[in-house]
Amino acid sequence: MxxxxxxxxxxxxxxxxxxxxxxxxxxxxxxxxxxxxxxxxxxxxLEGPALPGLVDAHSHAFQRAFAGLSERRDDGRDDFWSWRDRMYQVAAQVGVDDVRAIASHLFHELIEGGYTQVCEFHYLQHQPDGRAHGDPLAMAWALHDAARASGIGLTLLPVLYERAGFTRPTLRPEQARFRLGADEVWEAVARLRSVAHARFDAGLAIHSLRGASPRSIRRLVQRAQSWSGAIHIHVAEQTGEVDDCLAATGCRPIEWLLREGVLDARWQLVHATHATPQEIDSVASSGAGVVICPGTEADLGDGLTDLAAWLDAGVRPSDEVKRGLRRFVPEYTAGPAD
Ligand SMILES: [Zn+2]
Incomplete structure (x- = not known):
């Protein structure tokens, strides 16, 4: 003591x-x-007033490597998708040792900024050509090691990611190293949780409705029926994603999740930028939380979430921020997201 x-x-x-x-x-x-x-x-x-530690509820640590290098407009058509292509150029070059070094740098910066917990939405799984590492969780362990060395608490979220879009059933070549199916996510989380300690845990993640098929999402949800941990998903970040989801399913992304009847208090909807009043009310009723990332959403021109509406609806704080102060957790602004 x-x-x-x-x-x-x-x-x-x-x-x-x-x-x-x-x-x-x-x-x-x-x-x-x-x-x-x-x-x-x-x-x-202590010298002055004390605040509880803040939680970075949405991180892609490897993206710290190019923060500040992509915030420019190369031509009149620069947008989220062109930013994503630049991000993939970085992702293609990052190895296990690089991830450990970049994440160590980021996690130390987070600690210096008052953050004590980070949720890593982890999809940089395999080698650049898509082949698994000798230990398929080598990248995950690198993140674990970086967090442990820095002292920050880490919730590691292996991501279900298997397709390039609603009408593209496979990943693009530059996305090959992201691939993880529903059963693989489940097994990864089981392995990671076998070494859980006070500052390390694992949860489930689904990249997005465009990045995972309904069948795989249902498979993961079914395996997680008695799971009590967190489930994170990018949702409704871009108007293009909303339009594509409508065309493919007849529903907006949040509406699709509601129609499936899967949302409950375990779920964290990341971004949720483009949500209708009805969707906001229904999410509140489901008990799911929202992770608003104003740094990223401004950086990438996603749009402005209707923060007042989410607050008025009484959306609860995420599981990861119960010990923190804030209802909505701004993502670390130096680490944009996809
Ligand atoms: Zn993200």
């Missing part, structure tokens, strides 16, 4: 409280948070 920290004021249970003693166990979790106390003689006295 550490001697504890004492703050003249701290944000506890949704309000500022004075004279707060914070004690932490060997596993890094709080063992005692008590207000209205004088500073014990053996406690470390």
């Amino acid at each position: 550490s001697p504890g920290l004492w703050a003249p004021s701290a944000w506890v249970d949704g309000r500022w409280q004075d004279g707060v003693l914070l004690e932490v166990g060997a596993d890094g979790r709080w063992t005692r948070v008590a207000a209205g106390l004088r500073c014990p003689s053996d406690a470390v006295r």
Whole structure:
């Protein structure tokens, strides 16, 4: 047991409280948070007000390698999709040691910025030509190692990703290393969870409705019937994605998830930029959470989410931010997303 920290004021249970003693166990979790106390003689006295650690609820760590290099318009037609092509050029060159180094850099930056937990939406799985590494989870272990070295808590989310679009049943060659089927995701999470500790856990992720077939999504959902962990999915980030989903299924993306009846409190809808009032109300009723990423959404011209509507609907904080302060967790702005 550490001697504890004492703050003249701290944000506890949704309000500022004075004279707060914070004690932490060997596993890094709080063992005692008590207000209205004088500073014990053996406690470390903090200088100013104390805030709970923030959660980066949506990260693709390897993208830190080119942050700042893509924020330019090469021609009048530059958009999300042209940015994505540049991102793929980076993804094609990143190996296991590179991921470990880039993620170590990013995770240290997050810690310096006040973040104590990160959710890594992990799809950079295989070698650039699509062949699996000797250990298929080599990239995942590199992320695990980087987080452990930095001290940040990591929720690693292997991603179901198997097609290039609603009408393209396979991945493009430059996406070959992203491929992971429903059963492979399930098995990866089982392996990762076998080494879970206080600062490491794994959850499920689906790249997007355009990136995974209904059949595979249903397969993963069916295998996860009794799963209690988080399920993340990119959804309705781009108007083009919404249009393609409508054309292919007759539904908007969030509407499709609602129609499937899969959403519940385990689900985190990442971006959810283009949502109708009816979709927002239905998501709130389902208990699912929303991960708004204003840095990315501004960076890539996704559009503005109707934040007021989500708040008015009472969408709950994500599982990963229960110990944090914020209802919506802005993504680390230096790490744009796809
Ligand atoms: Zn993303």
